[in-house]
Amino acid sequence: MLSKKTKYGLKALTYIARKEGESPVRVSEIAESENIPQKFLESILLTLRKSGVLGSKKGKHGGYYLRHEPSEIKMTDVMRVLEGPIAMVPCVSLNFYEKCDDCPDEEKCSVNKLMIQVRDNTLQVFRNTTLADLSSI
Amino acid sequence: MLSKKTKYGLKALTYIARKEGESPVRVSEIAESENIPQKFLESILLTLRKSGVLGSKKGKHGGYYLRHEPSEIKMTDVMRVLEGPIAMVPCVSLNFYEKCDDCPDEEKCSVNKLMIQVRDNTLQVFRNTTLADLSSI
DNA sequence: TGTATTTCCTATTAAATCGATAGGATTAAT
DNA sequence: ATTAATCCTATCGATTTAATAGGAAATACA
Numbered sequence: 001m002l003s004k005k006t007k008y009g010l011k012a013l014t015y016i017a018r019k020e021g022e023s024p025v026r027v028s029e030i031a032e033s034e035n036i037p038q039k040f041l042e043s044i045l046l047t048l049r050k051s052g053v054l055g056s057k058k059g060k061h062g063g064y065y066l067r068h069e070p071s072e073i074k075m076t077d078v079m080r081v082l083e084g085p086i087a088m089v090p091c092v093s094l095n096f097y098e099k100c101d102d103c104p105d106e107e108k109c110s111v112n113k114l115m116i117q118v119r120d121n122t123l124q125v126f127r128n129t130t131l132a133d134l135s136s137i
Numbered sequence: 138m139l140s141k142k143t144k145y146g147l148k149a150l151t152y153i154a155r156k157e158g159e160s161p162v163r164v165s166e167i168a169e170s171e172n173i174p175q176k177f178l179e180s181i182l183l184t185l186r187k188s189g190v191l192g193s194k195k196g197k198h199g200g201y202y203l204r205h206e207p208s209e210i211k212m213t214d215v216m217r218v219l220e221g222p223i224a225m226v227p228c229v230s231l232n233f234y235e236k237c238d239d240c241p242d243e244e245k246c247s248v249n250k251l252m253i254q255v256r257d258n259t260l261q262v263f264r265n266t267t268l269a270d271l272s273s274i
Numbered sequence: 275t276g277t278a279t280t281t282c283c284t285a286t287t288a289a290a291t292c293g294a295t296a297g298g299a300t301t302a303a304t
Numbered sequence: 305a306t307t308a309a310t311c312c313t314a315t316c317g318a319t320t321t322a323a324t325a326g327g328a329a330a331t332a333c334a
Contacts, residue, residue, distance in 0.1 A: 002225040004293060007248050014247040026309070035239035040294055046311070059302025062309045075251065088139040102172035110151040110271035111144050114212065117266070121258035129254070134247035141322060163280075177323055183282070196331025197279045 006082040008036045009044045010134065013053070013078065017070040017135040024056070024063030044082070051081040070135055075126035086126065087119040094119075143219040145173045146181045147271065150190070150215065154207040154272040161193070161200030181219070188218040207272055212263035223263065224256040231256075 011034045016025050027045060031038035045064050048054040053073060054064045066073065079086055080095060090098035091106055092115045099106075106112045148171045153162050164182060168175035182201050185191045190210060191201045203210065216223055217232060227235035228243055229252045236243075243249045 001222075002248075002252065003291095007226065010248045010251070011246075024309095028309085037294060039296080042310075043294095043312095049310095056310060057302080058300075058308095058310045060308045061303065062301085064310090085138075089144065109148075111139075111147045114147070114262075114266060114271060115139065117262045118259055121262055122255055125251075125254045125258055129251060134251060140320095161280095165280085174323060176325080179281075180283095180323095186281095193281060194331080195279090195281045195329075198332065199280045199330085201281090 003083060004040075005044055006079065008034070008041055009048060009082045010078065011036065012041060012045060013048070013066075013073070013131055014134045016054075016064060016066055017131050020066060020070065023061060024065045026063040029063075048078075048081060051077075053078060053081065066131075069132070071130050071132035073131040075129045075131075075134075076123065078131070079126055086122055087115060089115045092116045092119050094123075140220060141177075142181055143216070145171070145178055146185060146219045147215065148173065149178060149182060150185070150203075150210070150268055151271045153191075153201060153203055154210075154268050157203060157207065160198060161202045163200040166200075185215075185218060188214075190215060190218065203268075206269070208267050208269035210268040212266045212268075212271075213260065215268070216263055223259055224252060226252045229253045229256050231260075 012030050015030050015034060019025055027042050028038055030036065030045075031041045045054060045056075049056050049064065052067060055067045056062065056064050076086070085093040085096040087093035087096070089100075089111065090096060091100045091103065091109075091112055100109075103109050103112070149167050152167050152171060156162055164179050165175055167173065167182075168178045182191060182193075186193050186201065189204060192204045193199065193201050213223070222230040222233040224230035224233070226237075226248065227233060228237045228240065228246075228249055237246075240246050240249070
């Protein structure tokens with residue numbers, strides 16, 4: 001299940017991308033327009049900023065803006081920041097690998113085999129999708 | 138993230154499939170061999186039985202057995218029983234559809250578009266994989 | 275018939291995670 | 305100064321997850 005954090009984050013990024021070129025976008029504006037609790041959205045955009053996807057400007061006329069072109073912001077990066085590992089199981093994660101404590105041999109593990117396939121297919125989608133794709137129409 | 142329930146369930150099914158033809162397999166045997174808490178596994182196999190994937194026999198020499206050939210047990214079915222919806226978001230779920238309360242128009246929702254792609258790719262894997270595939274090797 | 279063995283069922287619990295809120299500190303424009 | 309925005313930390317309630325507990329029901333077999 002996709003967390004609300006990720007869902008809200010993606011919607012907010014899309015909203016900002018659609019306004020690109022203009023001045024920074026206020027959290028309150030996004031929250032209202034996308035029906036997202038403002039305080040919650042604040043914390044989400046903060047993590048996106050800390051991860052380098054967004055930039056921010058404080059004070060009056062402040063807000064958030066994209067650090068790169070929408071076409072250069074890949075879903076792999078956004079998803080890893082917001083949702084964490086793309087793999088469904090740590091033992092097949094590329095960026096967050098962890099051995100299963102119950103599993104003596106990954107080579108022989110049926111779950112491992114299956115989840116590698118799922119991971120590869122999901123990765124393909126996220127690698128080939130950018131914020132520009134989400135924002136069009 | 139894949140729940141332990143699903144992980145354990147898949148491992149147990151694989152274990153049973155590899156023994157097919159023999160008599161029912163005891164929970165305690167699976168639990169020990171696969172490092173799964175026995176009581177937890179009991180409840181998992183119970184739901185698999187209630188959903189029609191497994192059959193069971195009580196009492197001495199009892200245990201669980203597959204109701205169909207491994208090659209006829211599709212991952213779509215098993216995953217839906219153990220993990221629930223395959224889609225990451227209810228608004229793109231085929232079997233568990235639910236409208237988002239915050240989203241006025243699914244057609245224009247960027248998250249919706251993206252998650253449909255992920256769902257379709259994941260579905261393709263699960264539709265083309267059977268328990269026989271998991272059990273081989 | 276009785277005993278051991280196994281699934282079946284319900285309830286409970288401890289811990290983790292999630293979604294959200296609260297309250298104020300900091301920064302910047304005017 | 306005042307206003308408006310992000311930034312930061314802490315906390316809370318609800319839900320879910322993983323696991324445990326305790327026994328009821330059924331079956332094989334002596």
